[in-house]
Amino acid sequence: MLARNRFIMVLVVGVLLAVLSFSLQYLNLIPTNPVAEQRSHSKNRKRVNPVLHTEPPRPDPIRDTHQYCNYPNITEHGWEGHSPADYRLLSVQMMIRHGDRYPLYSIPKTKRPAIDCTLSDKRKPSHPLLASFVNHMALGGRGHWDASLGSLPRLPNHSSCEMGELTQTGVVQHLKNGDHLRQAYIKRHNLLTNDWSPTQLWVETTGKSRTLQSGLAVLFGFLPRFDWSRLTVRQQWSTLFCGSSCDCPARNRYLDQEQRRQYRQRIADAELERTYVAMAKTLVVATKTLRAANPVDALLCHFCHHLPFPCSSTPTATSSPPEGPCLTLQHFAVIRRQQKEDELERREAGIYRRYAVLAAHPYLNRTAARMERIAKGSQIHRGREEAVFALASAHDVTMVPLLSALGLEGAGFPRFAARLVFELWNSPDVKDNGENERKNRGKGSDNMFVRVLYNGEDLTFDTAFCRDHRRSSAQPLCPLWKFLSFVRRDMFNIVNATSYQRACHQTVL
Numbered sequence: 001m002l003a004r005n006r007f008i009m010v011l012v013v014g015v016l017l018a019v020l021s022f023s024l025q026y027l028n029l030i031p032t033n034p035v036a037e038q039r040s041h042s043k044n045r046k047r048v049n050p051v052l053h054t055e056p057p058r059p060d061p062i063r064d065t066h067q068y069c070n071y072p073n074i075t076e077h078g079w080e081g082h083s084p085a086d087y088r089l090l091s092v093q094m095m096i097r098h099g100d101r102y103p104l105y106s107i108p109k110t111k112r113p114a115i116d117c118t119l120s121d122k123r124k125p126s127h128p129l130l131a132s133f134v135n136h137m138a139l140g141g142r143g144h145w146d147a148s149l150g151s152l153p154r155l156p157n158h159s160s161c162e163m164g165e166l167t168q169t170g171v172v173q174h175l176k177n178g179d180h181l182r183q184a185y186i187k188r189h190n191l192l193t194n195d196w197s198p199t200q201l202w203v204e205t206t207g208k209s210r211t212l213q214s215g216l217a218v219l220f221g222f223l224p225r226f227d228w229s230r231l232t233v234r235q236q237w238s239t240l241f242c243g244s245s246c247d248c249p250a251r252n253r254y255l256d257q258e259q260r261r262q263y264r265q266r267i268a269d270a271e272l273e274r275t276y277v278a279m280a281k282t283l284v285v286a287t288k289t290l291r292a293a294n295p296v297d298a299l300l301c302h303f304c305h306h307l308p309f310p311c312s313s314t315p316t317a318t319s320s321p322p323e324g325p326c327l328t329l330q331h332f333a334v335i336r337r338q339q340k341e342d343e344l345e346r347r348e349a350g351i352y353r354r355y356a357v358l359a360a361h362p363y364l365n366r367t368a369a370r371m372e373r374i375a376k377g378s379q380i381h382r383g384r385e386e387a388v389f390a391l392a393s394a395h396d397v398t399m400v401p402l403l404s405a406l407g408l409e410g411a412g413f414p415r416f417a418a419r420l421v422f423e424l425w426n427s428p429d430v431k432d433n434g435e436n437e438r439k440n441r442g443k444g445s446d447n448m449f450v451r452v453l454y455n456g457e458d459l460t461f462d463t464a465f466c467r468d469h470r471r472s473s474a475q476p477l478c479p480l481w482k483f484l485s486f487v488r489r490d491m492f493n494i495v496n497a498t499s500y501q502r503a504c505h506q507t508v509l
């Protein structure tokens with residue numbers, strides 16, 4: 001009798017424990033493998049996980065858009081260059097998005113926004129370095145320019161902006177970024193000294209004037225009046241910065257899948273459809289024509305420059321036609337709301353993440369390789385032969401996949417002049433020596449650490465490769481080997497592969 005009771009009790013307790021453990025896992029209250037979890041529980045994860053602190057509590061399309069504009073009247077702050085005492089900064093690899101630009105499309109039957117793309121320190125927004133930046137760019141013939149870059153204008157200079165041209169706001173945003181980084185890296189950590197060698201600086205950009213000019217502005221803020229003869233600017237032919245590893249059929253197939261998902265989501269949004277119809281009616285154009293002109297791009301420019309939204313310019317017989325009805329903030333808010341929702345749905349669907357891993361790998365691989373070389377070389381000296389500061393001047397279509405591949409989708413769509421930074425740090429001596437970790441570490445990188453910052457915010461412990469790393473006083477930063485093994489192998493888990501080559505050439509279901 002007693003034995004039977006005890007048996008029942010054990011059984012009951014066992015069942016209770018099993019239920020408890022299952023529900024804890026299901027609700028994600030106990031940590032599980034982040035990669036496996038992403039595959040199986042992506043829906044639940046989003047609802048119950050602690051929200052990334054970079055994510056606003058409730059989406060508000062208009063407030064989000066103010067962030068996106070990145071008004072340069074606010075002082076730039078950031079946690080770049082912060083580390084525990086005695087750590088040595090060895091290298092900084094940064095990707096930027098170009099600054100504020102003129103629209104790439106115009107809205108049919110409307111006046112284009114009137115924006116002056118010449119640079120003048122008499123006009124707002126300005127920056128103390130603006131005038132000397134303009135003078136310095138005139139000497140750019142002394143620099144070394146890859147491919148077609150030498151023939152691009154080094155400054156925006158049209159009294160009426162051309163399509164896609166960088167504006168003065170865009171230049172000022174990057175002068176500010178550069179100046180902030182100079183305080184963080186040069187003043188505080190002496191990352192580059194006055195006699196920096198040409199090999200210590202790596203600058204690459206796409207062949208668009210706005211990325212070239214943005215790169216030069218951030219560089220000028222970072223190294224005012226830099227010596228042109230020591231500068232080489234390299235061109236990346238693909239917006240993915242994939243160099244010679246661009247061939248990846250699976251990546252294109254994931255992108256097709258993602259675009260089909262996006263299309264389905266858009267046409268299912270009745271409010272969005274009604275809004276396009278209303279906007280087209282306002283402007284007296286076909287809805288299809290309006291949609292093809294991607295009106296949100298031009299409206300963003302009006303919004304960020306505090307210009308009234310465009311009105312219909314129905315031609316009349318008189319010489320100065322009166323303006324007709326106008327597009328409104330409500331129209332704009334609906335499109336932005338749908339864009340935000342699309343971002344959330346994109347994360348849940350997970351197709352984009354697979355695209356992103358393949359799109360971002362070549363850039364991450366080069367970044368990882370450079371950091372590893374510097375880590376090894378630093379045993380001798382602070383590598384005068386290695387690029388201790390590398391700058392990639394890029395586009396939103398470069399940065400979005402990079403953030404997604406790193407597991408930082410919650411960090412938000414890259415605003416104008418966004419910056420993503422990888423810092424390499426050397427700790428004074430080796431402390432914690434867990435067996436497991438030592439096995440994984442590359443030789444000579446035991447005391448090497450990485451930090452990842454986005455717009456000045458330290459997101460190291462939100463990344464897919466360091467999310468599960470417990471901060472401890474012995475290891476307050478993320479070990480470099482975790483980043484290296486993520487880039488070289490673990491990031492392909494999500495596409496069931498172990499290498500870039502295999503992932504790119506396998507069949508996509």
Ligand SMILES: *[C@@H]1O[C@H](CO)[C@@H](O)[C@H](O)[C@H]1NC(C)=O
Pocket residue numbers: 071073074
């Ligand atoms: C910066 O400019 C924006 C738009 O012009 C304005 O709304 C905001 O209040 C300004 N912020 C500061 C700190 O001046």
Ligand SMILES: *[C@@H]1O[C@H](CO)[C@@H](O)[C@H](O)[C@H]1NC(C)=O
Pocket residue numbers: 134155157
């Ligand atoms: C801008 O263009 C004008 C004429 O097109 C030229 O006179 C001026 O020197 C240019 N300014 C700069 C800074 O390149």
Ligand SMILES: *[C@@H]1O[C@H](CO)[C@@H](O)[C@H](O)[C@H]1NC(C)=O
Pocket residue numbers: 245362365366369500501
């Ligand atoms: C990644 O970098 C390594 C050097 O560290 C190189 O051998 C390899 O080819 C690169 N892979 C890709 C796909 O770019």
Ligand SMILES: *[C@@H]1O[C@H](CO)[C@@H](O)[C@H](O)[C@H]1NC(C)=O
Pocket residue numbers: 354494495496509
């Ligand atoms: C990876 O493999 C699992 C199990 O075989 C499968 O369910 C999943 O769809 C695969 N993922 C991809 C991206 O192929």
